[in-house]
Amino acid sequence: MADVTAGTNPGPKTVSTADVVRASLARRNRKQTLLQVLGLGAISFAFLMLFILIASLVSSGYHAFTQTHITLDVFIDPEEVPLERLPRGGFDDVLEASLASVLEDTDPNDRATMRALGGLLSNGAQFRLRDRVVEDPDLVGQTIAMTVPVSDPYDQLNKGLIDRETPEQHRRLKDFEIAWFDQLMAKEAISKPLNTGLIANADSRFPELAGLKGALIGSFWALFVCFVISFPLGIGAAIYLEEFAPKNKFSDLVEVNINNLAAVPSVVFGLLALAVFIGWFGLPRSAPFVGGMTLALMTMPTIIIATRAALKAVPPSIREAALGVGASKHQVVFGHVLPLAMPGILTGTIIGLAQALGETAPLLLIGMNAFITSAPSGPFDSATALPTQIFIWADSPERGFVSRTSAAILVLLGFLITMNAISIYLRNKFERSW
Amino acid sequence: MMDGMRKIERDTAASDIKIQARSVQVFYGDTHAIKDVSVDILDKTVTAFIGPSGCGKSTFLRCLNRMNDTIDIARVQGDIHIDGDDIYDPSIDPVQLRAKVGMVFQKPNPFPKSIYDNIAYGPRIHGLARTKAELDEIVERSLRRGAIWDEVKDRLHEPGTGLSGGQQQRLCIARAVATEPEVLLMDEPCSALDPIATAQVEDLIDELRRNYSVVIVTHSMQQAARVSQKTAFFHLGNLVEYRETGQIFTNPEDARTESYITGRIG
Ligand SMILES: Nc1ncnc2c1ncn2[C@@H]1O[C@H](COP(=O)(O)OP(=O)(O)OP(=O)(O)O)[C@@H](O)[C@H]1O
Ligand SMILES: [Mg+2]
Numbered sequence: 001m002a003d004v005t006a007g008t009n010p011g012p013k014t015v016s017t018a019d020v021v022r023a024s025l026a027r028r029n030r031k032q033t034l035l036q037v038l039g040l041g042a043i044s045f046a047f048l049m050l051f052i053l054i055a056s057l058v059s060s061g062y063h064a065f066t067q068t069h070i071t072l073d074v075f076i077d078p079e080e081v082p083l084e085r086l087p088r089g090g091f092d093d094v095l096e097a098s099l100a101s102v103l104e105d106t107d108p109n110d111r112a113t114m115r116a117l118g119g120l121l122s123n124g125a126q127f128r129l130r131d132r133v134v135e136d137p138d139l140v141g142q143t144i145a146m147t148v149p150v151s152d153p154y155d156q157l158n159k160g161l162i163d164r165e166t167p168e169q170h171r172r173l174k175d176f177e178i179a180w181f182d183q184l185m186a187k188e189a190i191s192k193p194l195n196t197g198l199i200a201n202a203d204s205r206f207p208e209l210a211g212l213k214g215a216l217i218g219s220f221w222a223l224f225v226c227f228v229i230s231f232p233l234g235i236g237a238a239i240y241l242e243e244f245a246p247k248n249k250f251s252d253l254v255e256v257n258i259n260n261l262a263a264v265p266s267v268v269f270g271l272l273a274l275a276v277f278i279g280w281f282g283l284p285r286s287a288p289f290v291g292g293m294t295l296a297l298m299t300m301p302t303i304i305i306a307t308r309a310a311l312k313a314v315p316p317s318i319r320e321a322a323l324g325v326g327a328s329k330h331q332v333v334f335g336h337v338l339p340l341a342m343p344g345i346l347t348g349t350i351i352g353l354a355q356a357l358g359e360t361a362p363l364l365l366i367g368m369n370a371f372i373t374s375a376p377s378g379p380f381d382s383a384t385a386l387p388t389q390i391f392i393w394a395d396s397p398e399r400g401f402v403s404r405t406s407a408a409i410l411v412l413l414g415f416l417i418t419m420n421a422i423s424i425y426l427r428n429k430f431e432r433s434w
Numbered sequence: 435m436m437d438g439m440r441k442i443e444r445d446t447a448a449s450d451i452k453i454q455a456r457s458v459q460v461f462y463g464d465t466h467a468i469k470d471v472s473v474d475i476l477d478k479t480v481t482a483f484i485g486p487s488g489c490g491k492s493t494f495l496r497c498l499n500r501m502n503d504t505i506d507i508a509r510v511q512g513d514i515h516i517d518g519d520d521i522y523d524p525s526i527d528p529v530q531l532r533a534k535v536g537m538v539f540q541k542p543n544p545f546p547k548s549i550y551d552n553i554a555y556g557p558r559i560h561g562l563a564r565t566k567a568e569l570d571e572i573v574e575r576s577l578r579r580g581a582i583w584d585e586v587k588d589r590l591h592e593p594g595t596g597l598s599g600g601q602q603q604r605l606c607i608a609r610a611v612a613t614e615p616e617v618l619l620m621d622e623p624c625s626a627l628d629p630i631a632t633a634q635v636e637d638l639i640d641e642l643r644r645n646y647s648v649v650i651v652t653h654s655m656q657q658a659a660r661v662s663q664k665t666a667f668f669h670l671g672n673l674v675e676y677r678e679t680g681q682i683f684t685n686p687e688d689a690r691t692e693s694y695i696t697g698r699i700g
Contacts, residue, residue, distance in 0.1 A: 247506065315543075316504075317539065317541060317543035318543060318545065318546070319504065320501065320504065320539060320543060321539070321543040321544070321545060321606070321609075322545070322555075323501065323504060323528075323532060324499070324501065324532060324536070324537040324539065324610070325532070325533075325536070325555060325556035325559075325609060325610070325612075325613055326529055326530070326532040326533035326556060326559065326560060326613060327529070327555075327559055328529045331559055335555075335559075336545060340546065
């Protein structure tokens with residue numbers, strides 16, 4: 001082309017297009033390189049921040065993934081635990097006695113020593129023993145092996161979080177207590193297995209017993225209710241607005257308001273839920289059902305917007321093709337447009353649900369930060385959710401909750417990453433060309 | 435306003451005239467795309483629409499099956515009757531109209547479904563086949579008429595979007611004939627086809643003419659001359675000339691038609 005222009009142009013045009021292009025090429029390439037470097041820089045920065053976040057969580061949270069346990073031979077003394085008084089009985093005394101029998105320099109008749117010994121075990125140990133004995137009363141009078149969690153200070157000691165060099169008066173464990181623990185270590189009574197209680201236990205005042213079960217089930221119910229409400233309603237609203245509603249001032253107004261709704265701070269939805277769901281309708285406080293309805297208020301605009309965008313992205317030629325063979329409007333929408341938009345809708349929905357999973361403020365307002373030591377058995381039972389559980393633990397003074405808070409955040413992040421990965425997978429799997 | 439006139443015409447030529455358009459105007463917002471076009475399209479005839487790009491051929495074609503309804507800014511005025519029924523009458527359901535007036539679009543637009551489902555979709559929604567065997571037969575017959583059966587018979591369950599552009603267009607032709615429409619509107623059906631496939635589609639058009647009315651938009655003068663009996667020349671939204679194909683190419687009346695077919699405008 002260059003030669004042709006040069007040849008046909010009258011006048012002294014001696015520079016060919018190729019030369020002009022060559023001259024500007026370096027500048028253009030430089031711009032492109034700059035853009036690439038900036039992009040890489042931005043991504044690296046984002047990754048660095050993510051890495052720091054995860055690393056700090058892991059470094060403080062990994063302790064919570066194991067839990068120090070002690071294995072004891074417990075003689076269930078019929079004098080302390082008389083058969084006829086079950087389920088009551090001196091289970092704590094039984095445990096203390098068995099500890100005393102293992103350790104040297106302990107006088108079973110000294111109350112103070114015995115109390116200190118009891119402090120070695122988790123508060124839940126006696127209830128575990130009780131449950132076992134109640135289940136099988138024949139155990140009374142026998143000696144059984146039990147593995148129970150130790151209390152938080154000893155757990156910290158075992159994990160190296162209590163410095164033995166600290167002067168005794170500033171330490172949570174006295175010298176003789178550390179000596180006991182070392183004796184138990186020497187007898188190989190101490191183990192540090194994976195902390196299944198983190199997932200399997202409900203909340204507790206004692207960090208060594210506290211787990212996420214209640215929060216996980218609470219979050220599950222809240223998300224389930226949120227999905228069941230917001231998915232059909234959101235898709236229905238989006239289909240109506242995008243495909244059937246007449247385009248006029250009113251539909252513009254609706255559109256603006258839906259976009260506004262998506263931007264309303266979540267705490268406002270919490271206040272609304274408190275006033276309407278709990279105040280007017282009298283629904284129970286702290287219930288995942290109410291939490292799910294509140295989250296649905298927030299998720300719905302997200303789903304509506306994502307669905308409308310996905311419907312819009314379906315090329316008009318597909319609609320024309322279907323209309324052209326005589327499909328009715330609803331056949332076009334439900335037979336062609338909606339299936340093609342589904343990956344986009346699902347992606348938007350999952351992202352909306354992931355947001356809902358991490359949402360804290362509205363759940364605090366409807367009381368899902370209550371202290372509840374049993375997992376909910378349905379959506380109407382009081383419960384916490386993952387983010388509110390993190391909030392509660394972060395607020396607790398016990399040392400053991402520090403690592404548990406980080407561990408809970410890691411669990412939450414794990415769910416979020418899984419959900420986002422699913423949405424990316426769906427998007428790639430169903431991505432089509434037309 | 436033209437009721438009297440239309441009555442008389444219908445009485446005299448009802449057996450021949452399939453589509454009767456009177457004073458059709460189309461606006462896209464402020465753009466006046468079709469200006470006062472009146473035309474009678476005959477049954478069992480191939481009618482070619484020719485004219486330079488942007489003169490409104492597609493727009494007019496899309497009026498005939500109310501496809502312009504789907505464009506928000508499009509406004510259609512005037513009367514169009516098919517078999518004597520006003521197709522813009524509120525009592526007419528566009529769905530029924532489009533089952534009767536099939537269309538092949540300018541750009542191939544197969545559904546992102548299997549080849550089989552592309553063809554079977556129309557017959558299915560209209561309930562044209564009672565059994566699977568009947569549907570299979572319709573699919574095969576339509577694909578044969580679309581001159582694509584041999585290429586796809588072993589891959590009927592692969593996606594229609596995986597075909598080449600020309601194959602997709604023939605698939606769309608097959609899809610349009612599968613519902614046995616009475617009128618077939620074809621917007622440049624051969625623009626993406628090689629000469630062999632073009633010849634096959636032209637044979638199909640010739641065959642369809644025995645029972646149907648076919649309207650074809652084409653940029654190829656030769657094609658218009660080969661397949662059509664009547665030709666309409668559009669220019670800047672006006673219908674300039676509408677006559678027997680033979681006459682329009684050998685003996686055009688209007689200076690603009692002559693310039694166009696001799697290659698001076700377009
Ligand atoms: N959807 C639309 N919105 C606005 N204007 C349109 C639209 N479709 C067509 N037009 C305008 O209407 C006029 C006629 O367009 P049309 O598509 O009917 O031309 P055509 O004769 O089919 O051209 P071609 O041979 O290139 O297909 C053009 O000026 C075009 O810009
Ligand atoms: Mg066109």
